[in-house]
Amino acid sequence: MRACGTARVTWPGPALPVTVAILLALLAGCTSAPEPTGTGRWGPEPGIGWQWQLSGRLDPTVDVPVYDIDGFEHKASAVADLHRRGRKVICYLSTGAWEEFRPDAGKFPASVRGKSNGWAGERWLDIRRTDVLEPLMEARIAMCAKKGFDAVEPDNMDGYRNRTGFPLTAADQLRYNRLIARIAHRHGLAVGLKNDLGQIPELEPDFDFAVNEQCAQYGECDALTPFVKAGKAVFHVEYELPVARFCAGSKRLGLSSLRKRYELGVWRQECPKGRS
Incomplete structure (x- = not known):
């Protein structure tokens, strides 16, 4: 204010x-x-259990409090079913990359599409062009809210550290990530910071939780402690390390950690209970 x-x-x-x-x-x-002193938004706490499934037929029976699923691929009825089962539901969206397979792909002009981000059919976006991207991302996040999701996981939020085809700076990334957080909050949704470890000190106050891939493999998990200290969950996955290699460290740091396969299907492996 x-x-x-x-x-x-x-x-x-x-x-x-x-x-x-x-x-x-x-x-x-x-x-x-x-x-107002209260936001009314969901605020996941450190250590909460979760399931991350972005491919395959959705299995709603995993006994965890939080599900993270694709926002385009699932109807409001799937979200409602998870709610009936006592789950909170996060809406996965790509906010930093263009995806040719999405129904709104044709609305992104060629001028904002950069180099491939390494995934088939995906290209980095020119996040400086908020005149183009803000209404498109507003529509996507509004879709999540209309379907009844509790939160948004915006992906590809660290383009400035990659070869995007655009001269993106750290300042560009901060402005864009904060814009995405504001849009989510306008729609009453919690929002997570995806990766972008280097900007956590600046961005933690703007986000309600974090989502991280492979911080243990690359020795970066300590960078996530500002979220945990603020009472905010860190949803963390490893793909290549066995759970024995990261569970002890994850529990020490208060992370919500899983081992998943790269396709992010139903399969998951969580840390054994009671191990320190």
Whole structure:
């Protein structure tokens, strides 16, 4: 909320009644109403269990509190079914890369499509072009909200560290990631920071949780501690390390860790209970 004006008002006598104080503050140049103390959004806590399934037929029977599934591929009925089973549901979207197989792919002009991000049919986006991308991402996130999702997992949020075909800077990435977080919050959804470890100190206050791939394999998990210290979950997966190689460290750091295969199907392996 922007700061109020600097005009001073003298009130003779006892303390100002609250309603009068608010009125005088507005007259003095404070045009924004006080922000609510609570957001009403879901806030997953460190260590919560989860399932991440982006391919194959959805299996809703995994006994965990959180599911992360593809926002385009699943109908509102699938989200409602998971809710009936007591799950919170995260909507996976790509916000930093163009995907030729999505129904809105034709709405992205060629000028914002860069180099391949390494996945078939996907190209990095020119995140500087918020005039083009903001309404497209608003529509995607609104779709998640309409289907009843609780949160958004925006993917490809670290283009500035990759060969995108555009001269993206860290400042460009900060602005864009904060824009995505604001859009999600406008629609009442929690939002996770996907990877982008180097900008966690700046971005943690803007996001409600984190999603990370392979921090143990690359010795980077300590970088996620600002989220845990803030009481926010870190949903973490490893693909190549056996659970014996990362579970102890994950539990020490308070991460919600799984081993998954790269296709992110039903298969999952979680850390054994009780191991420290």
